[in-house]
Amino acid sequence: MATTVRNDPLRGTATIVLGFGAVALLVWALGGGSGSTVDITGKFMIAVTLVLLLSQLCGRAVRLLRQPPVVGEVLGGLLLGPSVLGLLAPSVQEWLFPAPVKSAVQLTAQLGLVAFIFLLGWEQDVRDLRSSGRAATVVAATCLVIPFGSGLLIGVPLMPALPTAFFLALALSITALPVLARILHDVGMAETRLGRISVSAAVLDDAACWAVLAAILPFAGHHSRSPLTTLAAGVALVAVLVFLVRPLLDVMLRTAPQSAVLTVAVAGALGTAAITEMMGLHSILGAFLFGLVMPRRSVDQEATTQRIKGFTVAVLLPLFFAYIGMNTSLQSVSGQWGLLLLVLFVAIASKFVGGVLGARLAGLDWREAGILGVLMNCRGITELVVANLGLSLGLIDSTMFAILVVVALVTTALTTPALSLLTKRQEVFV
Amino acid sequence: MATTVRNDPLRGTATIVLGFGAVALLVWALGGGSGSTVDITGKFMIAVTLVLLLSQLCGRAVRLLRQPPVVGEVLGGLLLGPSVLGLLAPSVQEWLFPAPVKSAVQLTAQLGLVAFIFLLGWEQDVRDLRSSGRAATVVAATCLVIPFGSGLLIGVPLMPALPTAFFLALALSITALPVLARILHDVGMAETRLGRISVSAAVLDDAACWAVLAAILPFAGHHSRSPLTTLAAGVALVAVLVFLVRPLLDVMLRTAPQSAVLTVAVAGALGTAAITEMMGLHSILGAFLFGLVMPRRSVDQEATTQRIKGFTVAVLLPLFFAYIGMNTSLQSVSGQWGLLLLVLFVAIASKFVGGVLGARLAGLDWREAGILGVLMNCRGITELVVANLGLSLGLIDSTMFAILVVVALVTTALTTPALSLLTKRQEVFV
Missing domain, CATH: 1.20.1530.20 (Na+/H+ antiporter like fold)
Incomplete structure (x- = not known):
């Protein structure tokens, strides 16, 4: 029973990590290949999916540091902006969040x-x-x-x-x-x-x-x-x-x-x-x-x-x-x-x-x-x-x-x- | 007691009608006056407010005809489109739903x-x-x-x-x-x-x-x-x-x-x-x-x-x-x-x-x-x-x-x- 309880946050986190990995892989494959064929609706859905998974993931990560989820959720937002993603991979950020998606x-x-x-x-x-x-x-x-x-x-x-x-x-x-x-x-x-x-x-x-x-x-x-x-x-x-x-x-x-x-x-x-x-x-x-x-x-x-x-x-x-x-x-x-x-x-x-x-x-x-x-x-x-x-x-x-x-x-x-x-x-x- | 029960749908409907009237008045006043100064965020909020009130209003109206709300909600949507609003007042429709708002x-x-x-x-x-x-x-x-x-x-x-x-x-x-x-x-x-x-x-x-x-x-x-x-x-x-x-x-x-x-x-x-x-x-x-x-x-x-x-x-x-x-x-x-x-x-x-x-x-x-x-x-x-x-x-x-x-x-x-x-x-x- 104790094992089950200890596994709880890990299991959920693992799900989120896997989901995140799957979406990242998908974005990478499509972004590298036929990136330009994805329409705004598709990109908007990808962007929202990424934001949700990243937010949940960071919210859970900071709980290990005894922090409320909001601290991690804000950090997750910073990761997607010019401070991190825009610095490390500006082309990915550009592809993920073109102006119409950002506005939506x-x-x-x-x-x-x-x-x-x-x-x-x-x-x-x-x-x-x-x-x-x-x-x-x-x-x-x-x-x-x-x-x-x-x-x-x-x-x-x-x-x-x-x-x-x-x-x-x-x-x-x-x-x-x-x-x-x-x-x-x-x-x-x-x-x-x-x-x-x-x-x-x-x-x-x-x-x-x-x-x-x-x-x-x-x-x-x-x-x-x-x-x-x-x-x-x-x-x-x-x-x-x-x-x-x-x-x-x-x-x-x-x-x-x-x-x-x-x-x-x-x-x-x-x-x-x-x-x-x-x-x-x-x-x-x-x-x-x-x-x-x-x-x-x-x-x-x-x-x-x-x-x-x-x-x-x-x-x-x-x-x-x-x-x-x-x-x-x-x-x-x-x-x-x-x-x-x-x-x-x-x-x-x-x-x-x-x-x-x-x-x-x-x-x-x-x-x-x-x-x-x-x-x-x-x-x-x-x-x-x-x-x-x-x-x-x-x-x-x-x-x-x-x-x-x-x-x-x-x-x-x-x-x-x-x-x-x-x-x-x-x-x-x- | 019977009076209260009979008044229920009417009261709620009256609220919606009043709210709708207030927003319509607001839109009319602003659209006629300083219409161009409203930014996209403001217009998006007005548009969503209108859609919600109209949908609720039509959903309630059709219940008097013993219809499920969805029939009225779809009718409400038709009212805002080219079939009615676009026909009767194309400039209002244009003002309410410019391309970025429509896309959002x-x-x-x-x-x-x-x-x-x-x-x-x-x-x-x-x-x-x-x-x-x-x-x-x-x-x-x-x-x-x-x-x-x-x-x-x-x-x-x-x-x-x-x-x-x-x-x-x-x-x-x-x-x-x-x-x-x-x-x-x-x-x-x-x-x-x-x-x-x-x-x-x-x-x-x-x-x-x-x-x-x-x-x-x-x-x-x-x-x-x-x-x-x-x-x-x-x-x-x-x-x-x-x-x-x-x-x-x-x-x-x-x-x-x-x-x-x-x-x-x-x-x-x-x-x-x-x-x-x-x-x-x-x-x-x-x-x-x-x-x-x-x-x-x-x-x-x-x-x-x-x-x-x-x-x-x-x-x-x-x-x-x-x-x-x-x-x-x-x-x-x-x-x-x-x-x-x-x-x-x-x-x-x-x-x-x-x-x-x-x-x-x-x-x-x-x-x-x-x-x-x-x-x-x-x-x-x-x-x-x-x-x-x-x-x-x-x-x-x-x-x-x-x-x-x-x-x-x-x-x-x-x-x-x-x-x-x-x-x-x-x-x-x-």
Whole structure:
């Protein structure tokens, strides 16, 4: 029996490796031979297959290093981009991801991202926060103010304009709720007091970050409208969503069949995302907003979430990581090591100090404060989403984008080892 | 209480109508005003939102006419294509679906189609068929041979070449398993003897149709390889899948976590689809094949299926119907009414005669035989998949494609009314 259990991850991994090898062989044979005869549909299917297998493989590989899967999935995306595949075999990368395939990967990933961010918003029930108490509020406040202030301190001299400095400060203030929740669950801390405080603080931080982002973007974009018009339109949109859409949905979805709830959820998230995108804000904000106003108690939230999440997390998010990887050139960081180390140090130190300070102010002891400082540092996928937003709006250049991808990876990868150092827990991700 | 129940479908429908109106208003305002400033990502999100809402709306509307949702969803797709929107407001259609958006819709729909067809194959457990007995086998045989023979009779004089005549005959021999199962469930016949016979016969017919298709395609494509090479490669692929991939997956997935099973399922289906596509067969065949060899008993098939199906059926299949609609020009049928009526008559009559004859041979009475003749006529989504395959491979022209879309719609729409006439059941789709 023990043998069977020990074999489990190996067996699954072996399957993935074999599948990966088979596809690689196929691509190699076809790429060398009659490569040009494969049409876009065929290449798109090959590309998605590769991304899925590589993502699953890397996700499993990093579990041996006691890391959450997302670290490996992001690494898998980097492998497919200019940092590795484009460097080692540019012709293969060219063949696998011609412009139309890259564009289709981006748009499909966009669907998944909107659905994922919508779920983040939907799962944030403001009423649940009231019970999390003073400790979470204090930790959230210090974990937002100290990294944001530190970010501004380095951002103002480093970045070309004030809005972009604010954006960098914001990017350093993020805590990734979904990855944090996953790590807490995996190390068995989800139901502890510290776990609950950190999740509540991350929820508050996330909400505050999106609000700050919505306030920054009108001043930072290249669009023709004035910032005040965009802000006013944003406020009007929030008012319409809260006072018109939410009550309507609440009444109307109360007795709707589940398929209708699913369609309304996805279509509503996409529609609101399109509206904010056209306003000069970003699609992500619209998806998050619609998630906040989508009714919770009156519909079968659990079943709908599972149906959206299953396909989104397994198939569409790996495409997003691959897209991130294709836009990340780690080479652009070389010669900028000082900048990388500075941003990385400020990101980690400011969040750690914020977490420790908040915890001490809330009356926790030093060890608990240290654990909270570690937990709040986990930036994961949310950092990637914000960095991608900044790159697509021209707020950061490709060097700063690559640096933020490294920050996301390093701060997430540090969480579990630092945690086990402080808690003496030895759980492994399986 | 009765009022609440009566309001259910109306409330949900009202939500959809409102959402649809809001998006339409938005599109109109932006299209008229600053239309050109919306980027492809924004347009893609608007297009998907529209497709989802329209599909849900039409799916609900046809339920008032006691039709399964798929009839409305296909009609919704037709509304967005050249048949309606392109005719009434070509500039709106142009604005909504520029070439890159159309291409992204096609590729995203392709993902959904591969996942859907994979599930069809996965759900076909050959061992279950043994219990369905002689009646199903006889009905399947007559329901395949008579429509196929009749199809050849009109196909040989009508179509330009022998392989295309075979293709038309095949297209008339299809019974849509998923739609049939849905209708049986909705009218409460799923657990009856007649219901089980019709489902088993449809499973056998489907499998036979895919096999015939695989045998026809090598002779019909435009690819450079000889038909025999393609056939040999196809046989080799089946051998590798059955004797190598299936046992490997069976051992390796036995203890894999569910996320790995989901990834292997989707990646395997896409990979095999890409292989058959490049062989000169069609991606659909690869997806179906991989579904057949994917292990059933050793993994959590039910949970994995639900996670794939939820998103696929609600979000990706409507995109497929929209893509079908965008390629269907009902105008091309005008002037060809004789051809349309001929194909429609042969499709309905031959399948009905096949069903009745098979049922009588199996010892059922005339009324039961009539019901089976009606049930086997339901062609639904499978007909659309095959027609789309024929169009993309150049086996049929756009006129015959439009005719087959009409055949799919009419034969599916006839099933429930004809059934209630024969069974005196008065169930309504809710």
